[in-house]
Amino acid sequence: MNLWHNFHYAVAMVLFCVGLYAVIMRRNIIKKIIGINIMETSVFLFLISIGYRKGGVAPVHVEGLDPSRMVNPLPQSLILTGIVVAVSITALALSLAILLYRQFGTLDVNRLFREEEEEAG
């Protein structure tokens, strides 16, 4: 049973679900976007924890440091890309939110999509 040992992972997964909860259940668009961000950072946390090594040090070469003590640099470089992706999606989503508000005067998805049904019907 590695669950207690892997509590970093576990917290990351729980955060993932918290984010998903916000995306699915919260009606406000900004909340949904925050949810997306939480999901993203939780996955980053998960990946970085995977790269962690007990008693490790940051992967920067310094005189007299044994490379085998360093933590895994690969997830870190992946996450750097991931962060950029996250901020890009956030920027786009917020722009869309601004535009939606301009056009519909609401940020509540229920109202947005209720109106859609009315238009269709």
Add this chain to the structure above:
Amino acid sequence: MPEGAVRSVMPLLPILFPWISLLAIAIFRRRALRLRLWLCFAGSALSFLAVIVLLPSVLDGKTYYFKLASIVEGLEISLYVDTLGYYFSLVLAFMWMLCTLYSISYIDHKQNRYFAFLAMCGSFLIGAAYSRNMFTYFIFYEMMTFGSYPLIIHEETAMARRAGYKYLVYAIGGDVLLFFAIITNYFWGGGNVNFDQWGLPTLAAASKAALLTIFSSYIAGFGVKAAIMPLHGWVPDAHPAAPSPASALLSGVILKAGAFGIMRVIFNLFGIDLMKELGVHWVVAVFACITIVLASVFALTQDNLKRRLAYSSIGQVSYIILGLTMVSRDGTLGGIMQLAHHALMKACLFLCAGVILVRTGKKNISDMKGVGYQLPVSMICFSVCALAMVGTPPSVGFITKWMLGSGAMEAGLPVYVVVLLVSSLLNAAYFLPIIYVAFFRWEGDEEGHHHPALDFNSERDPLMMVPVVILALLVVVVGIWVTVPGFPLSLASRVADLVFP
């Protein structure tokens, strides 16, 4: 490449010639109507010529092969002229030429659309006849199916639209079944659906359930086109709705494409032996018998002439199916011959119906009193063909029925003879009243007026009369000089010899 075949472009020519029509239409568009239509006819005539030049060598037993494309190993689009395919192509190219000729003066609006699709369908049908394998056959067959849709709804009346819709529904259903059949056949037949041999040896290894699936899907798929009951629903609507030459082709050729497909399945894919072993041919035969009898009964109740003829076609095409599933040499021979014979008779009947419609505007039989005096030539031709349908000697109809009867006896199943006899009686029952109404009734006959004088004025249009007369003559001539090389018997007996060595 099939064994002993000659690689040659000859099979390609009759497929390409009809496209002259499309070229002509594309070039002239709305100008030079007569020239345009004559060019369309030239296309079909050249196509027929290209078919007929092959006759001597096919009678010698030569086969031709031409590869269009090879999709992957074992699956190619290629043409192959064997006796059976040649036989079908000869019939249909001939019919196509005559009907195109007839259409020139019959079709009076939207000629471009009509002739373009007419030519395309002809080309595809010849391609289907010359297909080397089921895959190629399906491709041509499918294109032909959808290409004939504009022919059916040409008049664009509400009835034609409904008929076209029904046609499409049936056709798509049938084609999907067929597609499924071909794929399963390809899979269980070891990646081979070629017509080179008389029965795929690889197919025999498949399980019985698989074989049954394949066989029944094939029969049902082609059965839609061949109008085996209960899959005939589109026929009685499509025929009256379409212009007469198109109905002639529907009955004479397009229905036969289904029957021809069944021939290919039984002869070339399964082979007679495997079909016998499978032991379901009698089920198909029973369906065919039911169709033969019921269609004739339905025909009796129709007042619309073309509708009656349509039901008659449904019954007559099932003769072919019956002949094939008798599993006897004479039965097979009869079935194959019926393909050509029925085409001659029924096309003539429909073209006559077209003449009546154009000249008198009458559609229903009850209105046709005295038509025989207004249109003597057409009605004589009509009567000749009607009698031939009943099976009166000397005519092609008699030959077919004789052969089928003999086949039934050979197979030891006299019950089929009874079916044939009942059907002949019913045929007589629905054809003779037409002749009676046309010649022995006239306006005012009950008041004792003398019959009107014969009037040849309405039949001056040679474009319409020539095909009618040629077909009626052939019905008799072929019935008398049966054994002339090139007439159906010569080719059909070659096929039968190959199937029953």
Add this chain to the structure above:
Amino acid sequence: MKRLVSLLFIGALALLLLYVVSKMPPMGEPTNPTMTHVVPRYLEKSEGEAHARNVVTGVIINYRGFDTLGEVTVIYCALAAVLAVLGREKRGRIRDYVELSGIPSSVIVRTMVALVVPFIVLFSLYVILHGEMSPGGGFQGGAVIGASMIIFTTVFGLHLSSVKVPLKVRAALEGSAVITFFLVGIAGILGGGNFLAYAWPRVSQSLQPALVTWLTVLVEVGIGLGGAMVFVSILFAMVREEGADEPLA
């Protein structure tokens, strides 16, 4: 009902994920597959091969350079996306009738910001250029520049910012990250290697370390400039109100 189903779904997903976590290799053990397979080479050889003391930078710029090309393309794409959604100002400046923060900025704040911003920019330059030795790098530096511009904008308003960083400059520099990266990649091909090869086979062995270092710096600078401009442009696009463009004076 719908809520209940969603909640159940999320709960079930959480339980499943926790179950998976319990089956995962224990965190931090040196024997994990992640520690033994590809990584040792990065750790041991990056200094010699990628000429970066910071292994993360080595991996980002060198070993997995194409990911980073993708990364800068993503951020560039985000800019294009924001502009496609919100539109961009016309040539000229953005009129300033939008007060971004509700707080009236005092003289102290103004002076402080005016004093601090140059230092932030300087710091970010350090972050960019020092990326191969210490934590940091092009993107981080770019982000810091972007943040400094944001502070400037909040205090001095959009109008002045759009004068300081005019459209002309941004339009030219937004793509600089992608362009630099692409050109460096092409140079790799011309230098006889594959796309994005830094150590050109056609160059003699002795020059290669310097080459790699300089190319890395070049790429970092490109990323930094491009990233900063992209952030500034995104911010301008989002802050700008519709029709708030001032024609070119």
Add this chain to the structure above:
Amino acid sequence: MSGAYRHFPILMVTIPFFGAALLPFLAYLRRKAVPWASAFFLAISGGLGTFLVGKIPPGGHLSYPLGGWEPPYGIELRVDFSGYFLMMAVAGISLAAVIYSRRYIEKEVEGGRITAYYVLFLLMSASMMGFVITGDVFNLFVMMEILSISSYALVAVTGNRNAVRAAFKYLLMGAPSSIMVLLGVGLLYSVTGTLNMADLAARVGDTGYREVLIASYAILVLAFMVKAAVFPLHLWLPDAHSIAPSPISAMLSGLVVAVSAFAVARITFSVFTVHAWGLVGTTLEALAVAGAAAVLFGGIMAIYQKDFKMMIAYSTISHMGYVVLGITALNPEGITGAVYHILDHGIAKACLFMCAGNFIYRKGFRKIEQLKGAWREMPWTCFAFSLAAWSIIGLPPSAGFISKWYLVYGSVRAGKVPYAVVLLVGSILAAVYCFRVVYYMFFQPAKEGDWGERLSEAPASMSVPTWALSLATLFFGVFSYLFLDSLLKAAAQLL
């Protein structure tokens, strides 16, 4: 493997990136040149691709280690024949769509956003090319993100309120699925320690962490199902695809969802190879059921649509089901069918959307009812529509027939006859919804005032791409034999 051509795949991907980065500056100098420049960059990209004809060994692949770092250490491009085939499809269809865009976009998109439109368009096409040939799972994620972000924005580019709403819906489903891809990649990495597909394939077999692998596969498939709009997760598609500007609908429907479906194949065959199928069987079966449901659901919904772009969009859902069924058949024929279907569905769907765009451009019509008698005014568009519909239904000799043949054959060979039947029913449904439109166009009299007698075709820069695509459906049907052998070999290689 030597020679300059081995650099071409990466150049095909990066040259449009580069072009996209140049566009804003170009727009600053000379705005009129932007559409031409984008077409130029895509044409170079496609032109480079044509040099690769015959260079990819059938049944093998071209491996290109980026930066010269040999595979598991660096990123590898892995161009096998199916990847190359799809890359060329992307290049060709994108080129047609970008040419089509010039006139169409002028009308629908406000001037200041046109540059952004083309930038996004280039990024979208190029990232799709990268997406299909990359040999690294994280790189797959990066390419997918470029693709997704540009797609979200392109849906909203008109600024029309419905469009913005549709784009947001798309983003709301797309972004979590992207994150799930990253999560799946992370799980995969945690038990194998590598990101390279070939290396992963070698290592997934003998790792002891079954549950983690199953979870990662399921998560990846689920995420790509959202992107590919496979049935229960399709909710975003109809709105997004029908409201987007027509060339974008063409790209989204024809390519974007299809390459996402291809990613499922990539994950299944290049990462979890035959050896690991014991792990992923259940997921695959669930996927197949979803695919079958998609075929039927999409087809039936398409029949009931009144708006023709909506109808085409639902048809896409149905066809993604085809692709999924091809992949889950797990045999070379099924995969070949799926890949070929991605191509021919892409061409035909793009053509359909362009025809729809022509009607919208000329008349502003969106309802199927309004197409009655359309052929009098726009005969060529109507003919192109019919040809493309022919391929969508899968009638010979169009390309759709070939792929349908392989899909059904693949299902039969896998012993999954019910799925074969579903595929056939799907084509019946396709026939129903396509014929309705074709019937209205050609055989129904026009409603008063809808259509006149005078010919008014769309401008040449729109008609020509439309026609080119509709003829391409025929070309790839008639000349399918040029590609199928290699595709089959490539597929057999995957297994």
Add this chain to the structure above:
Amino acid sequence: MEPSFGALLNVLLLSLLLVTALLAVSSRDLLASVILFSAYSLLMALMWQRLQAPDLALTEAAVGAGITTVLFLVAIFRTRRREEE
């Protein structure tokens, strides 16, 4: 993991992360959510520093806590601050 000061700190950080995330998601005041999210990002940056990822910590502090937060704030000022009923 044996109970040590480091582990305890990690647990504390992680629980704070959970708390801030839940608060950010559940608060009805969007501005409060955003600020909480900013705090969450900062905590995340700290956590990553604890996991020996200084590059990422720097990035997250600049991008997650900085730029993303500002973008959220801009969006809120452009729209409305309170969630609708």
